[in-house]
Amino acid sequence: xxxxxxxxxTAKGDALTSSTHTRIPAVLVLADGRTFRGxxxxxxxKALGEAVFTTAMTGYQETLTDPxxxxxxxxNTAPQIGxxxxxxxDNESRDGKIWAAGLVIRDxxxxxxxxxxxxxxxxxxxxxxxxxxxxxxxxxxxxHLRDHGSQPAGIFTGDNxxxxxxxxxxxxxxxxxxxxxxxxxxxxxxxxxxVPAEGEARYTVVAYDLGLKSTTPAQFAKRGIRTVVVPASxxxxxxxxxxxxxVFLSNGPGDPATADAMVATxxxxxxxxxxxxxxxxxxxILGRALGLDTYKLKFGHRGINVPVKNVLTGKIDITSQxxxxxxxxxxxxTFETDFGPARVTHVxxxxxxxxxxxxxxxxxxxxxxxxxxxxxxxxxxxxxxQFIELMDGSAGHAGVEK
Numbered sequence: 001x002x003x004x005x006x007x008x009x010t011a012k013g014d015a016l017t018s019s020t021h022t023r024i025p026a027v028l029v030l031a032d033g034r035t036f037r038g039x040x041x042x043x044x045x046k047a048l049g050e051a052v053f054t055t056a057m058t059g060y061q062e063t064l065t066d067p068x069x070x071x072x073x074x075x076n077t078a079p080q081i082g083x084x085x086x087x088x089x090d091n092e093s094r095d096g097k098i099w100a101a102g103l104v105i106r107d108x109x110x111x112x113x114x115x116x117x118x119x120x121x122x123x124x125x126x127x128x129x130x131x132x133x134x135x136x137x138x139x140x141x142x143x144h145l146r147d148h149g150s151q152p153a154g155i156f157t158g159d160n161x162x163x164x165x166x167x168x169x170x171x172x173x174x175x176x177x178x179x180x181x182x183x184x185x186x187x188x189x190x191x192x193x194x195v196p197a198e199g200e201a202r203y204t205v206v207a208y209d210l211g212l213k214s215t216t217p218a219q220f221a222k223r224g225i226r227t228v229v230v231p232a233s234x235x236x237x238x239x240x241x242x243x244x245x246x247v248f249l250s251n252g253p254g255d256p257a258t259a260d261a262m263v264a265t266x267x268x269x270x271x272x273x274x275x276x277x278x279x280x281x282x283x284x285i286l287g288r289a290l291g292l293d294t295y296k297l298k299f300g301h302r303g304i305n306v307p308v309k310n311v312l313t314g315k316i317d318i319t320s321q322x323x324x325x326x327x328x329x330x331x332x333x334t335f336e337t338d339f340g341p342a343r344v345t346h347v348x349x350x351x352x353x354x355x356x357x358x359x360x361x362x363x364x365x366x367x368x369x370x371x372x373x374x375x376x377x378x379x380x381x382x383x384x385x386q387f388i389e390l391m392d393g394s395a396g397h398a399g400v401e402k
Contacts, residue, residue: 026133026157028073028104029168034144038135040157041108042125048171049073049101050178051153052324053142055303058084059375060121064100064130065091067187067211068280068322070253071178073102073153077142083109085117086124092213092374098125099187099253102155103132104141131155149298150324152177178324179296183254184262184281187211188232201226203245203391208232210262210281211252215374219384220248233261236268245391246275249282249366256284256294256325263288270339270364275394277387278366280323286366287327287357290337297353300324301368304376307349308369310356316349319369320376326368327354334360362390 024040030051053075054063060081063074082105093099103125112120125132133155145151154172156163188209195217202224207217209229217227228242232252239247247269249262259281266289269276278286284294301321308319329352334343339359346356346367358365371380 024158025161026155027161027168028133028136028141029154029156029165029172030144031152031169031172032148033165033169035165035168036104036133036136036141037161038133040132041122041134042103042132043129044157045129045131046157046160047073047102047131047155048175049153050150050324051075051104051145052150052300052302053077053138053145054322055305056320056375057304059304060103061086061090062092062375063322064098064103065093065096066213066251066322067093067099068213068251068253069100070183070187070211071101071181072253073104073155074100075104075138075141075145076106077138079138080107080109081105082121083112084114085112085120087114087116087118089116090374092215094189094212094214098128098130100130102153103130104136104138104155105132105134106136106138108134131157133157145299150178150300179255180258181254182258184210184232184252184259187252189229190231192228192230192234195221195227195229197221197224197226199224203388204228204243205246205248206230206239206242206244207248207250208234208262208265208282210250210259210285212250213370213372213374215372216248216250216279219372219381223384223388225388234265236265236272244274245394246277246387248387249276249278249285251280251282251322251370253281255296256281256288259285259288267338270359273363273394275387275390276364276366277383277390279370279372280368283356283366283368284323284325284327286364287354290339290342290357290359291335292330292354292357293328294325295328296325297323301348301350301353304373306369308346308355308380309349310346312345317369317379318377319355319371319380320373321369323368327357329354339364363394365390
């Protein structure tokens, strides 16, 4: 009997990744001329976007499919990526689309080992055309981005990586910057759709899709809320047909300074006294509607371990975050708006960035972080219950005219 069979037998969720056996050269080029060489994995070719880093140790699938990462090249600080593979359950985009522009990692896991895995990370990247580079000194890269800020970048693989560096730098610099980028129209839904409540529906919420993560309506559904998701361009006058009890402004990519139409719609929602809740980009939209300005952070907040203090209660939450812009802090504990006094409700303990705002009367509030997590801690998850309590108190007292 021949016992020299060299075939590697692997169970589902415990498969070798083929990309670890190939060594196709690749290079990451930053706009300031700094280059980092490594090897290609996923799709071949080139990818352009803003180089940003995330400190999350887990959740790369949720990160890559989050529409907020549109046009961004994600750098993972965690040294090994790919060990949990890829499944069809953890996508944050409605259709499973990868929205990130590229992926930069140090070590690619040689073996996928997770009972939920259905394929490997490189296989999914190749299928969806996501270009990646592995073998990069990500500690040096992240330190550079911390010192010099997030910036335009490009990943070039194979023959593209052999082109002169000055030519590659010029190509990187020629791409549009994130500051001034209006990306909502590129990520929003093209049609209205509904996420039904689990069990009997208590309320109906209209969610403006500015780059909505799928976990958010799932959080509403668990609480008995029917969610009607509408395109970002939906005028306020169209909401009456859904008889909403509240309105939600989602997360999303791009520069909030470009979202004048959404800010105007938000002002109409507040004037109608509809309960309003916003997350991430939605926080910046509400802040602008209340008269605050926005600005671009040097390297942003991206990770699942960001401490935030609720200045009203003193409670500290460890939060999931993904944003490169923030609200300009007002002077004083409260500030005047066209809708009455408002206040900052949350601040980041790392750098004092504004992490939440609200009208003092409570009918509109928002946070910069992600209480829905996915991935990340669930310290701030009760904010969804706060929204329900707001609708409880507003029942029959607000709405849009039909």
